[in-house]
Amino acid sequence: GESVGLHLPTLSVQEGDNSIINCAYSNSASDYFIWYKQESGKGPQFIIDIRSNMDKRQGQRVTVLLNKTVKHLSLQIAATQPGDSAVYFCAENAGGTSYGKLTFGQGTILTVHP
Amino acid sequence: GAVVSQHPSRVICKSGTSVKIECRSLDFQATTMFWYRQFPKQSLMLMATSNEGSKATYEQGVEKDKFLINHASLTLSTLTVTSAHPEDSSFYICSASASYTETQYFGPGTRLLVL
Numbered sequence: 001g002e003s004v005g006l007h008l009p010t011l012s013v014q015e016g017d018n019s020i021i022n023c024a025y026s027n028s029a030s031d032y033f034i035w036y037k038q039e040s041g042k043g044p045q046f047i048i049d050i051r052s053n054m055d056k057r058q059g060q061r062v063t064v065l066l067n068k069t070v071k072h073l074s075l076q077i078a079a080t081q082p083g084d085s086a087v088y089f090c091a092e093n094a095g096g097t098s099y100g101k102l103t104f105g106q107g108t109i110l111t112v113h114p
Numbered sequence: 115g116a117v118v119s120q121h122p123s124r125v126i127c128k129s130g131t132s133v134k135i136e137c138r139s140l141d142f143q144a145t146t147m148f149w150y151r152q153f154p155k156q157s158l159m160l161m162a163t164s165n166e167g168s169k170a171t172y173e174q175g176v177e178k179d180k181f182l183i184n185h186a187s188l189t190l191s192t193l194t195v196t197s198a199h200p201e202d203s204s205f206y207i208c209s210a211s212a213s214y215t216e217t218q219y220f221g222p223g224t225r226l227l228v229l
Contacts, residue, residue: 008155034217034218036220041223041225042222042223043118043120043207043209043220043221043222043223044158044207044209044220045220046217046218046219046220049217089157089158100146100148100163100211100218101148101160101163102148102160102218103160104157104158104159105157106156106157107156107157
């Protein structure tokens with residue numbers, strides 16, 4: 001379903017630490033999930049995606065975990081850098097007749113301190 | 115690859131005027147384009163889905179006569195905010211998706227301020 005965040009969750013970490021950003025999704029029919037990074041005043045930037053037939057996928061410094069049982073998605077960023085500071089959104093796609101249509105989560109503000 | 119542009123990046127207009135925002139896929143053909151609106155500190159809300167050569171599908175609560183969408187080619191979609199009012203001030207973002215993938219690539223957004 002839709003979600004609107006009036007007060008975005010925040011996560012503050014020190015440079016070099018690992019970050020974990022969580023997302024709960026609502027539609028059990030969703031079969032495709034994406035994480036986006038959005039810097040201030042810019043459009044969302046694709047980070048990594050995962051399909052429902054997988055529970056883990058790794059990219060460069062990032063890992064996405066999917067737990068369909070509890071409808072939970074997480075993004076792990078290794079060795080977080082100041083340039084990772086941004087708002088992170090998860091998005092879900094139910095597929096089927098809503099092919100391509102994404103529903104965004106509320107977002108999490110990540111702040112990385114040098 | 116997969117670059118999406120928007121024009122203009124910022125626009126200020128008077129209340130009652132109309133504003134057109136362009137969304138272009140620069141290096142791929144986009145069968146489907148999406149238009150989102152984002153208010154400060156909030157998430158992206160889908161306004162409409164646009165398929166090349168057909169009428170846009172609007173989300174519930176989005177006025178189709180106020181937000182006119184045209185997707186006349188595989189690389190260009192336009193959003194026209196008609197008779198804009200201050201409450202239409204927002205960040206408008208488009209995304210484009212090729213037919214062979216579900217991945218949406220987003221444009222840089224257009225900041226609209228209606229005075």
